[in-house]
Amino acid sequence: MSTHKITTQKVNFKVFRFNADEDYLPYYEDYNMEVTSEEVVLDILNRIKWDLDGSFSYRRSCRHGICGACAIKVNGRSTLACKERMNDMIELFGHELTIEPLSIKRAVKDLIIDKGDFWAKHDAIHPYLISDVQEHPEHEHLVSPEEADELLESDLCIQCGACHYACPVVEINEDFFGPAAFAKAYRFEADVRDDAHTQRLHKLHEEKQGLWDCVKCFECAEACPKDVNPIDKITKLHQMLFREGVATSNVATRHAVGFKNSIAKNGVLDEGGLVLYSEGLGIVKHVPVALRMFAKGKIVPPWGITKSENLDEIQKLVKSSSTSKF
Amino acid sequence: MKKLKYALFTGCTAKQSTPEQYMSTFAVADKLGIELIELTEASCCGASHLQDYDDFLSLVLNARNIAYAEKHGLTMVTICNTCQLNSAMTKHRLDKDAKLKEKVNVKLREVGLEYKGTSNVIHFLYAIIDDIGLDKIKEMVITPLSQFNIAPFYGCHNIRPSELQNESHKKAENPYNPTSLDDLIIACGGNNVDYVQKNKCCGFHVELQAPKTAAVLAGNAIAGAMDANADWMVTPCPLCHLKLDTQTHHASEAIGREVALPVLHMQQMLGLALGCSSEQLGLKHHLEKVNFV
Numbered sequence: 001m002s003t004h005k006i007t008t009q010k011v012n013f014k015v016f017r018f019n020a021d022e023d024y025l026p027y028y029e030d031y032n033m034e035v036t037s038e039e040v041v042l043d044i045l046n047r048i049k050w051d052l053d054g055s056f057s058y059r060r061s062c063r064h065g066i067c068g069a070c071a072i073k074v075n076g077r078s079t080l081a082c083k084e085r086m087n088d089m090i091e092l093f094g095h096e097l098t099i100e101p102l103s104i105k106r107a108v109k110d111l112i113i114d115k116g117d118f119w120a121k122h123d124a125i126h127p128y129l130i131s132d133v134q135e136h137p138e139h140e141h142l143v144s145p146e147e148a149d150e151l152l153e154s155d156l157c158i159q160c161g162a163c164h165y166a167c168p169v170v171e172i173n174e175d176f177f178g179p180a181a182f183a184k185a186y187r188f189e190a191d192v193r194d195d196a197h198t199q200r201l202h203k204l205h206e207e208k209q210g211l212w213d214c215v216k217c218f219e220c221a222e223a224c225p226k227d228v229n230p231i232d233k234i235t236k237l238h239q240m241l242f243r244e245g246v247a248t249s250n251v252a253t254r255h256a257v258g259f260k261n262s263i264a265k266n267g268v269l270d271e272g273g274l275v276l277y278s279e280g281l282g283i284v285k286h287v288p289v290a291l292r293m294f295a296k297g298k299i300v301p302p303w304g305i306t307k308s309e310n311l312d313e314i315q316k317l318v319k320s321s322s323t324s325k326f
Numbered sequence: 327m328k329k330l331k332y333a334l335f336t337g338c339t340a341k342q343s344t345p346e347q348y349m350s351t352f353a354v355a356d357k358l359g360i361e362l363i364e365l366t367e368a369s370c371c372g373a374s375h376l377q378d379y380d381d382f383l384s385l386v387l388n389a390r391n392i393a394y395a396e397k398h399g400l401t402m403v404t405i406c407n408t409c410q411l412n413s414a415m416t417k418h419r420l421d422k423d424a425k426l427k428e429k430v431n432v433k434l435r436e437v438g439l440e441y442k443g444t445s446n447v448i449h450f451l452y453a454i455i456d457d458i459g460l461d462k463i464k465e466m467v468i469t470p471l472s473q474f475n476i477a478p479f480y481g482c483h484n485i486r487p488s489e490l491q492n493e494s495h496k497k498a499e500n501p502y503n504p505t506s507l508d509d510l511i512i513a514c515g516g517n518n519v520d521y522v523q524k525n526k527c528c529g530f531h532v533e534l535q536a537p538k539t540a541a542v543l544a545g546n547a548i549a550g551a552m553d554a555n556a557d558w559m560v561t562p563c564p565l566c567h568l569k570l571d572t573q574t575h576h577a578s579e580a581i582g583r584e585v586a587l588p589v590l591h592m593q594q595m596l597g598l599a600l601g602c603s604s605e606q607l608g609l610k611h612h613l614e615k616v617n618f619v
Contacts (some may be wrong), residue, residue, distance in 0.1 A: 021494050031493045062521035074503045075502070075503075076354075076502065076522070077502045091501060092500055092502060092503055093502075096381070100420075103525070123467045127400050136434070152612040161614070168543060169536075169563060171531075172538070172539045172540070172543070173539055173558070174544045198478075212532075212535045212536070213532055213535065213536040214532070215529060215531050215532050215536075215539065215543065216374050216482070216483075216531045217482040217486065217526070218482055218483075218501075219482075219527070220487060221486065222486055222487065222502075235377060235381075237379035238379070239377075239378065239379070239381055242378075242379055242380075250534050253379075255375060255534055256363060256375045256376065256378045259375050259376040260379060262370065263370050263372075263387065267369040268338045268341065268369065269338035269370040269373070270339065270451070271339070271342045271343055275534065278534050278607040279534060287577075289572055289573070289575070292572070293343065293572055293613065296342065296610070296612065296613060297345060297610075297611050298340070298342075298572075298611055298613075299342070300342045300343075304562055305341075305342070306341060308366070308367055308368060308369050309366045309367045310367045313437040313439075316436065316437055317386050317390065317433060317436070317576055318383065318435060320385075320389075320433055321383045321433045322382075322383050323380055323381070324616075326379065
């Protein structure tokens with residue numbers, strides 16, 4: 001029988017401490033601990049509470065990566081504490097680890113945050129099946145395996161908030177729904193039994209909180225402990241807006257479509273042309289910067305653009321391969 | 327040693343709003359003994375926006391670009407993070423899904439092309455680290471940048487999603503603790519500056535649709551570098567460059583603090599260390615003056 005050897009390493013943990021009822025400012029407590037190769041991050045939190053400071057507070061429940069309660073940040077990285085192995089964290093960040101709540105500005109007590117905004121946005125997209133269900137149907141509502149596949153990974157979400165609080169837009173724009181809510185919206189948009197399809201899409205298309213504010217940073221895809229890949233679902237929702245005819249002409253939709261127009265014309269992008277097409281009259285606000293860029297040789301006029309060679313090929317492909325209309 | 331040769335996908339920006347990036351790429355390649363075959367047939371990659379409108383068209387066009395690199399039998403090198411994302415993502419999806427690949431190839435055959443999956447797609451930064459090596463680059467440095475504190479700005483699409491990282495180059499970068507650009511700064515003799523925003527988003531992609539969000543992100547990035555005592559920033563992505571170099575006015579307004587730093591392309595930094603002239607590197611094309619050379 002082979003034996004697995006347990007090794008230990010010394011790690012210094014800087015742990016975020018704050019009690020909203022008593023403290024004016026948060027502070028960091030240092031804990032020097034021996035960490036074994038068997039442990040996950042949650043084991044460390046437990047040991048701090050049980051052995052070192054009983055007042056230390058954090059959320060935990062299932063310990064099996066399914067309840068989503070114990071999401072925190074380690075060195076700025078969203079982490080499900082019960083799933084993340086300490087050895088991996090040490091390999092990635094070294095022997096100084098900073099333990100913080102998912103969102104510092106929402107901290108209530110130590111690692112516990114007020115997740116109210118997460119739930120409000122989750123609720124706002126109507127995260128349930130909306131359907132006229134017959135009380136006594138003649139047979140089951142059949143969903144084919146192919147149709148079920150369309151949900152992709154969106155059904156795996158455990159609502160831990162890791163992606164939501166890793167999203168830079170959520171931090172800046174309080175109205176933005178955020179990656180978790182969008183992924184959840186996709187889960188129902190992709191469900192063939194759902195009847196609220198276009199109604200929900202209209203809500204997602206709204207300015208301010210809508211889909212088009214995603215900065216495409218992929219932080220959500222990295223943060224998700226269940227591989228839901230929210231940005232992929234956001235992309236799919238973008239495509240749905242066009243496919244279902246919900247997309248109206250605005251700066252964001254014209255910006256996406258503008259790439260196709262430009263490619264069809266030049267192969268390459270006409271940068272100035274894209275901004276003009278996207279903004280319309282709104283172009284005026286870009287004039288001051290554009291003039292400065294022009295003076296530095298950073299703007300090529302439409303007639304100066306070097307088109308792609310074999311442009312006829314590209315034009316043929318744009319014709320034969322287009323699958324979307326606007 | 328056999329001369330290194332790559333198929334270069336310049337992307338659109340290098341030919342329009344960042345001419346200095348185009349010039350410095352060739353200047354640096356010359357110093358490093360790399361031959362670049364420019365893919366002049368390539369189209370725009372769609373810049374992470376085209377697929378929001380038409381995913382299949384985006385796949386076909388990106389596959390066509392890669393097919394031209396394959397025709398040369400060369401690795402495709404990109405010099406823009408977002409070009410890298412779109413090209414590598416296309417390759418990733420087609421290589422693991424034979425049905426989708428065939429669907430794309432049906433279209434490509436209409437114009438006499440085929441996507442095979444034989445060419446690697448890699449950003450220039452990682453190509454030189456993998457194929458030349460940081461030690462060798464260090465040996466070639468003529469003017470060490472030792473008097474400068476340099477803030478690396480990685481740009482999202484070179485480090486995320488990490489699944490693409492694992493495919494394109496030897497030492498996969500961890501998006502939470504990237505090191506390649508820091509390593510290159512050190513190889514050039516410079517002092518790499520650490521700050522929170524170095525692996526964060528610059529906001530470029532929502533500049534038109536969400537200008538406030540974009541400006542705050544850019545402002546935070548520059549402020550982070552300034553607070554870490556950086557003399558200038560360096561990035562492998564021309565889109566990050568544009569956001570950080572040309573939008574300082576909006577960025578300052580958005581975060582309520584004057585922020586501005588020269589932002590060099592990674593090729594320009596390397597070129598300075600390798601002894602290229604400021605003309606060769608196009609340093610006069612910056613809005614935030616590069617006044618230290």
